[in-house]
Ligand code: HEC
């Protein structure tokens with residue numbers, strides 16, 4: 001069924017049943033459309049003007065029994081389809097009892113995830129494969145919508161209300177997460193990923209998560225929303241220094257001086273990157289003067305501290 005390339009991969013139990021419903025419905029409607037169209041063509045040729053065919057009334061059984069026959073067949077078919085599709089959809093609403101519970105908070109413009117042991121992540125959702133996962137979601141501002149195409153799971157997330165959905169991933173890997181409610185200027189970038197891991201990998205991942213404090217988390221969110229991550233993340237294609245270990249390390253500037261990574265330097269670089277350009281890199285970092293204030297800098301600093309693998313770099 002996932003042989004068709006223009007469909008996203010089917011990576012959850014719901015995906016398989018949703019696709020099956022879709023194909024059955026396309027099949028049924030296809031049969032109806034084709035038979036009506038071909039009868040239309042056949043009749044317009046057969047009964048065209050001047051053709052020598054009988055045009056008198058059809059026999060009585062055709063006028064009555066045949067009409068009743070196909071009307072009721074159509075009715076029962078439609079009822080069956082309604083029952084079958086809604087039963088499948090309804091069962092997709094009710095999560096199994098043993099489902100793993102994860103909380104998701106949507107806000108302009110990010111997805112915040114909290115696991116049962118307190119571990120948090122932003123714009124990433126780690127889940128185990130072959131296990132039902134129930135999401136309890138809410139929004140801090142406007143309506144967002146949680147959509148994972150590969151799972152065929154889409155659920156609106158409303159402020160002041162709990163929205164629930166659940167899924168059971170059937171494949172390990174990384175899948176797209178989108179917001180599908182136009183929720184403001186950065187809506188298009190309100191994306192993330194769902195990382196499906198094997199059960200033991202997930203358990204290990206979960207227990208090794210630092211249960212970080214609020215400032216660090218907000219710093220991480222700023223680091224993403226301000227675009228810093230676009231250049232400074234390991235995966236970025238821009239040639240920019242990795243920031244893990246920045247604090248306390250020696251930074252050689254393009255003007256020949258050497259300085260130590262500190263909150264002052266972070267501030268100078270973020271506000272005036274040209275004057276404090278780092279040696280050996282292209283000077284492409286934009287200035288955030290007037291955009292980033294002290295409050296934000298404090299949070300970003302916390303986040304950069306938290307990237308450092310050494311214990312003494314953990315907290316300022
Ligand atoms: C367009 C890409 C880009 C963006 C966006 C960007 N930076 Fe940079 N950043 C760079 C580059 C390139 C350098 C090195 C060259 C330089 O300093 O001009 C750098 C240098 C730095 C340094 C010095 C690192 C070191 O090891 O010496 C820090 C700290 C830093 N950036 C923080 C940030 C923060 C915080 C943000 C977001 C508020 C940010 N950057 C946004 C590209 C970027």
Ligand SMILES: [Cu+2]
Nearest residue numbers: 144179183190
């Ligand atoms: Cu949104």
